[in-house]
Amino acid sequence: MSSKEVKTALKSARDAIRNKEYKEALKHCKTVLKQEKNNYNAWVFIGVAAAELEQPDQAQGAYKKAAELEPEQLLAWQGLASLYEKCNQVNAKDDLPGVYQKLLDLYESADRQKWCDVCKKLVALYHQEKKHLEVARTWHRLIKTRQEDGADRQELYELWRKLSQLLAENIEDQNNETQQMLLTAFENALDLADNIPSEDHQVLYRNFIQCLSKFPHETTKLKKACEEMIAIYPTVQYPLEVICLYLIDSGSLTSEGHQYCCKLVEMNSKSGPGLIGLGIIALQDKKYEDAVRHLTEGLKESPVCIAGWCHLAEAQVKMHRPKEAILSCNQALKTIDNFGASGGNLHQKNLCLRLKAEALLKLSDGASSEEAVRTLDQVSDVDNTPGLLVLQGLACLNTGAVDKATKIMEDLVTSYPDLAEAHALEGRVHFTKKDYVQAEVSFQRALEKDAEVAEYHYQLGLTYRFMGE
Missing domain, CATH: 1.25.40.10 (Tetratricopeptide repeat domain)
Incomplete structure (x- = not known):
């Protein structure tokens, strides 16, 4: 042939x-x-x-x-x-x-056009298979190519926004490189947006903030993004709610945060984050009734705010409402279990367990004291926290373990001689042993360290009463 x-x-x-x-x-x-x-x-x-x-x-x-x-x-x-x-x-x-x-x-x-077409098909395939890093790298390569070919501002905006949409799913499963590419996509899309303010731009900003709120290590960017969105969209609640919750969870609710909370409540009298923030500020100002009222109302709207439940329990303990405080602590612990106790949640869990133990001890009955002991056993690093050791000593006293309470007290007074709570525990131990003279000395030392605690005055008065008898 x-x-x-x-x-x-x-x-x-x-x-x-x-x-x-x-x-x-x-x-x-x-x-x-x-x-x-x-x-x-x-x-x-x-x-x-x-x-x-x-x-x-x-x-x-x-x-x-x-x-x-x-x-x-x-x-x-x-x-x-x-x-x-x-x-x-x-x-x-x-x-x-x-x-x-x-x-x-x-x-x-x-053929650059066909190159772009195939590139988009490859990204769609990676996206379907949840290969997030490959999606990010390939689409980034597409954007770079279009930039080299002279793509206009609108096309580049659409490409960056599309990348943010592609990567916005399953954020928690992505590695650091993919997450950083996602943030870069949002930042570039926002930078290239021309139609400001607009519904599309507002949605893009909202999605950016929602994404940042899932990254514990990006709190600085989260705060900045919220503040920028508030400046552009002053009547939109969402960025205010996010920044208030961030300040509440981080324990940094300053005067600036107070302003955000007040603005939120002005916009919506039933705003959960706004009311919770006002409740925390009232607690800081020792306005306990206002604190309980605001926190209770706020938690009806935002029931998964762990910090809100913890602060409500703290306010209830201050107001001598131990049973209510225990219920608040249980609600917080339930929420933590649902979300997993890691990072900041672990700190909140320890705080909640401490408040619960403190509330249980105020009930004074044997069963509650035994539950307080079990509660304190769940706290991590209890042996290195003086406040927790004081509660542990009180729980031992209430359950009849006087020798163990004595040992805890002696170690505390030696290690923390300036801690009022240590001397108050010392007074309680001496009082239990009916050594009222030593109890008087200890309670007086406690009051020298902190004269604002009503409990110390009460215990000293009780000691004088028994000394008189």
Whole structure:
């Protein structure tokens, strides 16, 4: 078979494919392959015809053979891509990313538009398979290419916004590189936005803040983004709510935070974060009734605010409402268990357990004191926290373990001689042992360290009463 006859047979195969005579095309290709077993076009035409005849395995084999023969030619790779896109076989889905990658290499210098089209298909595939890092890197490469090609501001804005949408799912499962690319996508989209203020811009800012709120290490950016959105959209509650909750959870509710909370409550009298913030400020100012009222109302609207429950329990303890404080602590602990006790939640859990133990001890009965002991056993690092050791000593006293309470007290007074609570515990131990003279000395020392605690005055008065008897 001469070279001319090979060309004629290939032309006949091409014509047969155009006429949808796929079996006829296969015959012509086989004729060519008998003469030239490594003929690239013949293998490609077999791939096309076999695919149309719904023979995917034969089509795949033909395209792969052609790609092996001429790896830098487009047709075979294009055919494989088309075949895999229509095929549901597992190996096809596994092989498709590699085919797209090869097409990207071939199109990069030859056809930039087709390069972009394939790039988007590859990203869609990675996104479907939840390969977040690959999505981020590939789409970032697309943006860089469009920048080099002179894309206008609006197109680049749309590309960055699309990347933020692609990466906004399953944020917690992403690695640090992907998360940083997500933040970069939001920042660039916001920087390129022209229509400000607008509904689209507001939604973009809201999504950015929502994303930042899921990154504990990005609190500075979160605060900055909230403040910037508040400046642009002063009547929108969302950024105010987020910054208030951030300040509440971080324990840094300053005068600036007070202003945010007041503004929120002005905009919405039932704003959970606003009311909780006002309650915490009232607690700091020792306005306990206002604190309980605001916190209770706020937690009706924002019941998963752990810090809110902790502060409500603290206010209730201050107001000598131990049973209510225990209920508040239990609600906080339940919420922590639902969200997982890690990082900041672990600190809140320890605080809540401490408040619960303190409330239980105020009930004075044996069962409550025993529960206080069990509660304190759940606190991490109890042995290195003097306030917790004081509670542990009181719990031991209430349950009759006087020797253990004495040992805790002696260690505390030695290690923390300026701690009023240590001397108050010392007084309680002496009082229990009916050594009223020593109890008087200890309570007086406690009052020297902190004269504002009513309990110390009460205990000293009780000591004098028993001394008189």
